[in-house]
Amino acid sequence: MIDQTTSTPCPWDELIxxxxxxxxxxxxxxxxxxxxxxxxxxxxxxxxxxxxxxRVRTLPMRSGTPAFWLRVVDDVAxxxxxxxxxxxxxxxxxSPARLRWASVAASVVILAAGxxxxxxxxxxxxxxxGTTASRAAVIAGITATRAPAEGDSAGEDVNVGDGTVVVDxxxxxxPGLGSDPEWLQELADAINDVLN
Amino acid sequence: MSLPPVTDAIPxxxxxxxxxxxxxxxxxxxxxxxxxxxxxxxxxxxxxxxxGLAGYQPGNFEAWLARICTNVFLDDVRRxxxxxxxxxxxxxxxVMTPAPAADEASTMLPRxxxxxxxxxxxxxxxxxxxxxVAGLSYEDIAIALGIPVGTVRSRIHRGRKILRxxxxxxxx
Numbered sequence: 001m002i003d004q005t006t007s008t009p010c011p012w013d014e015l016i017x018x019x020x021x022x023x024x025x026x027x028x029x030x031x032x033x034x035x036x037x038x039x040x041x042x043x044x045x046x047x048x049x050x051x052x053x054x055r056v057r058t059l060p061m062r063s064g065t066p067a068f069w070l071r072v073v074d075d076v077a078x079x080x081x082x083x084x085x086x087x088x089x090x091x092x093x094x095s096p097a098r099l100r101w102a103s104v105a106a107s108v109v110i111l112a113a114g115x116x117x118x119x120x121x122x123x124x125x126x127x128x129x130g131t132t133a134s135r136a137a138v139i140a141g142i143t144a145t146r147a148p149a150e151g152d153s154a155g156e157d158v159n160v161g162d163g164t165v166v167v168d169x170x171x172x173x174x175p176g177l178g179s180d181p182e183w184l185q186e187l188a189d190a191i192n193d194v195l196n
Numbered sequence: 197m198s199l200p201p202v203t204d205a206i207p208x209x210x211x212x213x214x215x216x217x218x219x220x221x222x223x224x225x226x227x228x229x230x231x232x233x234x235x236x237x238x239x240x241x242x243x244x245x246x247x248g249l250a251g252y253q254p255g256n257f258e259a260w261l262a263r264i265c266t267n268v269f270l271d272d273v274r275r276x277x278x279x280x281x282x283x284x285x286x287x288x289x290x291v292m293t294p295a296p297a298a299d300e301a302s303t304m305l306p307r308x309x310x311x312x313x314x315x316x317x318x319x320x321x322x323x324x325x326x327x328x329v330a331g332l333s334y335e336d337i338a339i340a341l342g343i344p345v346g347t348v349r350s351r352i353h354r355g356r357k358i359l360r361x362x363x364x365x366x367x368x
Binding site for chain 1: 209213217218219221222225226231234235236237238239240242243246247306309310313324327328329333334349350352353356357359360363364
């Protein structure tokens with residue numbers, strides 16, 4: 001056994017992370033635990049690395065901005081890598097106004113989760129078939145529907161006019177999207193920026 | 197466990213984005229350390245899935261996705277050598293001052309740790325991220341990185357020691 005007072009790592013040292021990760025077989029784990037019982041320095045190492053491990057594992061997840069997802073959906077659907085000039089330009093500009101979002105009606109109503117679902121009278125809309133809008137809707141799990149026709153009772157609680165596209169985000173499945181009001185608002189802003 | 201459906205097909209990139217978009221973005225962000233590069237990495241990972249270059253085999257879906265993402269990342273590193281932060285890869289106990297914090301307000305985030313992870317040399321960061329962020333087993337990490345399991349074990353351990361040194365060396 002080496003002298004623990006030196007800076008030379010204990011030969012058991014490298015097994016410590018594997019123990020924390022449950023990656024040692026039973027024999028190895030038992031041998032290491034027996035060693036730890038007798039070596040305070042290695043126990044200390046175990047405790048400290050356990051804290052590091054736990055902190056890394058609890059770092060917050062990242063979602064990316066709605067504007068990014070709207071852009072990347074269009075780029076990937078168009079087979080554009082990030083290095084393509086078009087994609088780079090769009091990323092650099094980072095403005096949703098640069099998105100090609102054609103043939104979408106004049107206004108969009110974003111219905112936040114829990115407010116209203118797909119309108120009964122609304123047939124599924126294809127706001128510019130194959131456009132960014134529809135792709136983004138697919139990706140975000142958004143159901144885009146035409147607003148109900150005038151007089152359709154299903155539209156009573158939503159002030160939408162003819163041609164309005166209702167974007168229902170109640171069924172979004174990008175994690176964080178459906179439950180994060182700020183993300184929803186950012187998405188709404190991004191869409192409206194594109195449209196206006 | 198039930199048999200997979202007859203059409204146990206390669207997931208579409210839309211499926212990947214829809215169902216695993218946040219996971220993918222998080223792994224990409226931890227690998228690259230910043231949003232700009234993470235966005236490129238997410239885009240190129242989805243593109244690789246879309247082009248059917250991903251070699252999907254039914255199993256651990258997120259391990260598969262993390263492997264693609266890591267491969268795209270390492271391909272890019274090799275091609276462009278663009279790592280903005282680096283220090284001596286052979287001395288895990290030596291800690292450099294982290295890069296300055298980005299402009300973004302992130303007062304609630306454990307920014308020191310994020311920077312320390314971002315500052316890890318590539319070989320340690322990929323192993324630690326795949327283990328502690330993506331949740332892969334050592335075996336899956338070995339497959340993802342094309343290295344022996346013993347090397348995975350070593351890199352994760354050394355990576356954590358670098359992080360520990362970085363964190364304890366900071367005034368907190």
